[in-house]
Amino acid sequence: xxxxxxxxxxxxxxxxxxxxxxxxxxxxxxxxxxxxxxxxxxxxxxxxxxxxxxxxxxxxxxxxxxxxxxxxxxxxxxxxxxxxxxxxxxxxxxxxxxxxxxxxxxxxxxxxxxxxxxxxxxxxxxxxxxxxxxxxxxxxxxxxxxxxxxxxxxxxxxxxxxxxxxxx
Numbered sequence: 001x002x003x004x005x006x007x008x009x010x011x012x013x014x015x016x017x018x019x020x021x022x023x024x025x026x027x028x029x030x031x032x033x034x035x036x037x038x039x040x041x042x043x044x045x046x047x048x049x050x051x052x053x054x055x056x057x058x059x060x061x062x063x064x065x066x067x068x069x070x071x072x073x074x075x076x077x078x079x080x081x082x083x084x085x086x087x088x089x090x091x092x093x094x095x096x097x098x099x100x101x102x103x104x105x106x107x108x109x110x111x112x113x114x115x116x117x118x119x120x121x122x123x124x125x126x127x128x129x130x131x132x133x134x135x136x137x138x139x140x141x142x143x144x145x146x147x148x149x150x151x152x153x154x155x156x157x158x159x160x161x162x163x164x165x166x167x168x
Contacts, residue, residue, distance in 0.1 A: 013033070013036065013037070016032075016036060017029055017032065017033060017036075020032050045143065046061055048139065048143075049061070049136050049139050052135075052139055053132060053135040053136050053139055054132055054135075054136075057128065057131065057132050057135070058102065059128065059132055060095065060098075062085075062087055062091055062095045063095050063098065063099055063104075064129070064132050064136075065085040065086070065087065066081055066085055066087070066092060066095055066096065066099060066105075066119075067099065067104060067105070067121065067125055067128060067129040067132070068085075068129055068132075068133065069081050069084045069085045070105065070119055070120065070121050070125075071121055071125075071126060071129045071130075074120075075108075075118045075119065075120040075121075076118065076119055077116055077117065077118055077119075078092050078093060078096065078107075078117050078118075078119055079092075081096075081119060096119055099125065102124075103122055103124045103125070104121065104122060104124055104125030104128050104129075105119050105120060105121055105122060105125050106119075106120050106122055107119055107120075108120065
């Protein structure tokens with residue numbers, strides 16, 4: 001199994017860790033390194049998938065997240081999409097405008113409460129999200145090839161436990 005690069009191979013991590021340690025002697029450097037690595041890994045993955053997969057398909061990361069959320073859950077109210085996709089309501093509204101213009105989603109109003117807007121996939125949108133996810137999955141295969149199946153399972157479980165933890 002290939003060796004995964006550690007902190008010694010990342011000069012920016014070392015420089016940032018040294019800077020944080022020098023600015024606050026009481027800081028927990030293990031927590032810093034964890035948060036720093038998690039943030040950088042998530043950002044790197046997102047940027048790479050957007051440029052390699054989503055942009056060539058005329059989607060943004062937010063557009064894909066909205067399509068994927070509605071595909072996974074079925075028609076949803078816009079405010080619920082915001083919660084599940086981790087986006088602001090304003091972002092959902094703006095991106096849904098684009099997705100609707102491109103024929104990927106339709107909006108409908110509930111008969112009981114005309115203020116409530118439900119977003120649904122069109123057949124074009126369903127094709128788009130399936131194709132984009134297939135492309136993303138190929139990127140995932142390559143990116144996570146350095147981890148064995150057991151390591152991937154442990155990492156996923158650990159990250160899911162972080163997502164289950166309440167925020168203050």
